[in-house]
Amino acid sequence: MLDIHGLDVHYDGVHALRGLSVTVEQGEIVALLGNNGAGKTTTLSAISGLVRPGDGTVVFDGQEITRDKPHTIAARGLVHVPEGRRVFSTLTIHENLQLGGYMVRDQAEIRKRIAHIYELLPRLAERRDQQGGTLSGGEQQMLAIGRALVTGPRLLLLDEPSMGLAPLVVASVMRLIAQINAEGTSVLLVEQNATAALGIAHRGYVLENGVRILEGHAVELRADPRVADAYLGGMTHEPN
Template sequence: MGVMLSVKNLDVFYGSIHAIKNISFDVQEGEIVTLIGANGAGKTTTLHSISGLVKPKNGEINFMGNDLRTTEPHKIIRLGLAQVPEGRRIFAKMTVLENLEMGAYIRNDGDKIEDDFEKLFERLPRLKERRKQIAGTLSGGEQQMLAIGRALMCNPKMLLLDEPSMGLSPLLVGEIFNIIQDVNKSGVTVLLVEQNAKKALEIANHAYVLETGTIAMEGDADELANDEKVRKAYLGG
């Protein structure tokens, strides 16, 4: 077990706005690490810097020995880093199965893909029932499951999740978080950006609190969940 993802001294600007200010954090192999914080704190920008959608001004982003700042976004996924974007972004006019096949397109281990479909359908039986359905007609929770399923079909080593609970009912939030834990137990490392701090801290090993582009606090998720300042600011307690 070692550091799988290392972010050092990251600076991101949008025009003259200094959105991310010199932040550093690590994600250990096998862990669930969460970035929590208010809207506009810089959580999504940090994820986009890692996945290559945003170009940082300064800093290092290293994933399993690869410098992600010099790796093109479509190659980042081939390294084993898959992102589930905010707002799900599924292919709405395609079927569930076609969406999942799009997740597997980067792979060349055809014989194993069939096994992975089976495994995925065991983990997400609702997608199996709806595999021929047009993705745009699924409920919000099912679309979120599909977005996670599609990312898993890339066979990633690490999953980046951006606000997976957004717009979902409390019941479905619980279900999505159970799926994330299950995925992690199967050997996929997770970096989770989440506004629902309470749920995120329940499943994470380690957490970082972002406030206006800087890391205000970090620690074991359990410790932060019981920290007075965190409770007041993010857990409504």
């Protein structure tokens, strides 16, 4: 579904990606792991057209999108939820969700998608008239993901959805991502919380200084002592 080959990106004077190759198959959750500065966010930005790569290709569903503009890429069904949630703080939950449908011409389809999000996230439904800026961090993250779903993604790019959230809230966010995937949306998930990411991912890649240093099935990565020592706090057993 997504084929990134030989991606090379210089960003703010830094060689952020160095010949990176990553794939996502239809129906997968693929985790991109690594420490700060590893190139994870730059990878998502290059895929979604926010950053122009110097070399390499990005192919989505058989069509090259390397030089396409962000709105064109989103219209194809490749939707990016950036780090930091970025909800519209003075707009209500419902208004935020409506903005997710700005490229959807069919108003009935927008209403249908929002209704489904309220089913997935009843807490948002209860507070639909509350301003986005008054929500907790976890609720804002749920809203940001919900707003992206109104766009109708076939592949969802999620950048650090667990950042700054309490462990119980992180678990709720990961359950939501797994449910979205079970309903047919593929996911490329950038996370520093490797334990949470590998708990729901099918496969994963580990980046370091813009280079892919490890890849494998999630079970294999969880059992790999190099991943356990660097990203799982030395934990080599299966997470609960």
